[in-house]
Amino acid sequence: MLKFAAAVLATLACAPAQAKDTGLIFVSNEKTNNIIVIDPKTYKVVKDIKVARRPRDMHFSADHSMLYVACGDDDVVDILDVAKLQVVGKLKTGPSPEAFAIDEKRRRIYVSDEEGSSLAIIDMDRDAIVKEIPTGAEPEGVLLGDDGKTVYVTSEAGDLVHAIDTDTGAIAHDVVVGLRPRRLAATPDGKELWVTAELAGRIDIIDHSRFVVTGSVSFLPPGMRKTDVTPVGLTMARDGKTAYVTLGHAAHVAIVDVATRKALGYILVGKRPWGIALSRDEQTLYVANGLGDDITVIDTKSRKARVSVPVGRIPYGVAVDD
């Protein structure tokens, strides 16, 4: 889930002391309208938190005291208190919020409104939509640049990635990518943007400075066909050497060597994995299996699935408080 929020990651890296480090695993479930909280050691459900309808993307505040959850069918971002494990507030969004990024310094949330085909800029303190920027049809992945000056958004049905100036709200650049672009990650050196193109079955790599596609990564788990491969979620290790990608219909996670842009291996997970998150020590990978109603916990060293844990219906994303 941290895949969208490079800024949040960066802030986290600077302020680990403030984190509560409960290690708790939060899973949003689209159909049961809840966040399932799992103990990282016993894999027991610690708490089942009712939230607004259709919770999807989640991000922590920089100090991990709050967890923000975009709830698509009630047009809000719910705010959860991580210590109390309960909903303590909400922010209004446009129609059907899906994914978002937080800029803590400017107290802003950038959220893709799937039905409205726009990116909304929300003032977190005033609970007000400051600006709505029209995007291509069905915007999804949102990534905030390190300097906070540019926010990147994919248009699922428009095959585009937009670069939007956060001050003016103007679309500064567009780049055409493969069929059905879903989610974004930035390499830690800031040089590349990676975007999953679900129906093209690959990742397209965008050169950050020129904003053009300069390469791609393709996948083919053993025994699968090209058409089975529908990449959606991705996350990158902090050293920028390894990326992990969920392959949707192919029911695998791919491990990618970032430098050579090659898949190093595949791990079998549950049905239609999308959401993916790494633990802070990067020893553990969590994958939400959307059509399996469970998550798979993977040991990154041995590249083996450790356990799968049942959650709610249609799990979307995973966030780890560590």
Place this chain on the structure above:
Amino acid sequence: MISLARGPSVLLILAAALATAAAQDTSPASPRPRVKIGFVEIENDPRYEPIRAYERITLKTHEHPYAGAELGVDDATALARVLRADFALERITAKSSADVAPAMLGALDAGTHFFLIDLPAEAFKSLAATLHGRDVINFNVSEPDDALRRDLCAAEFVHVYPSRAQLMDGLVQYIVSRKWRDLLVLQGPSPADAAAATVFEHSAQKFGARIVADQHFKPGADPREREQNDPTLLSAINRDFDVAFVADDTFDFARTVPYRLARPRPVVGSIDLEPVAWHWTWERNGAPQVNSRFDKKTGGRHMEGADWAAWLAVKMIVQSALRTSSADFAKQRTFILGDGTFDGDKGLAMSVRPWDHQVRQAILLAAPYEVVAAAPVEGFLHRTDELDTLGDDEPESPCHLNR
């Protein structure tokens, strides 16, 4: 396989190419180039007559799928901005089938190369003869007739709407996956009913199901004909069956079948579990967003198969401009008929079969409020592409446009 547009340089080339196209455009007032798309229909197309009950109560309405095409153009708004080109729809409504070809030739002379064809099957033959060898792609968006794919077999057509063979194969795959092997067929008196029953029986044979009885019904209430108009008597046969298939184009008889069979068995075909190109309750592959945009656009109408096909046809045209970075019709045609893959919000990426120009696609098995399954059903395998387990695969098709 798909060459990527690589940012500004390529877009400039495309803008230049489109500018050249604009120079040839007959409307010089237009500030930027237009890719024109004709939507072709006839007045009083019998396929769009509302289906009514005896009491003149409307059971089902069908609308021309023009709104689907409009949604396709709406969805391309951001791409149009990036490409610096417009996609413009022109609705061509002819008085009768005979008036269609002249109207299309007029539009072709005025620079339209893409047409969405919303016409009954009878109208295709003369159209194919008139447009043979011309620079057009006619996207069939509403006609499932297999003869158009097999016998007419015209290179200027792309069938976006699924063929009856694809629809029935999808239905039978699901039936067989449930281990419902013994099938009762109830078919009506119309040629369409006979065609549907024949295709269904062929699918049953293909996937290893048995037809235990093939009953011909005659709609009505005449007690002297009760053996033919009463679903209970029609299904009171010695052999047991797992499921009843009803072929009834008028829908009048089909709606009397559920709960009236001699045995408690599910009904498929024209009612209850129908194989369709699209359904308003499809929840996966981004479909809810498309359904919701369509609902909003039409003031609450449910998106149906033909609407979906018209929407996808426009998407195919937009993709061809995008991926070839070109406004050159020949290049766009090569892309659409060749390497082009398309996102139809039904999962697996779609493409055009080179032998008969049918769009490969999933078939939805829809109950009134739920898509029960999508075909290809898991376990039906194919040596190259599982979508080719549905409909006419290359070896069995009599049409060989690729040879």
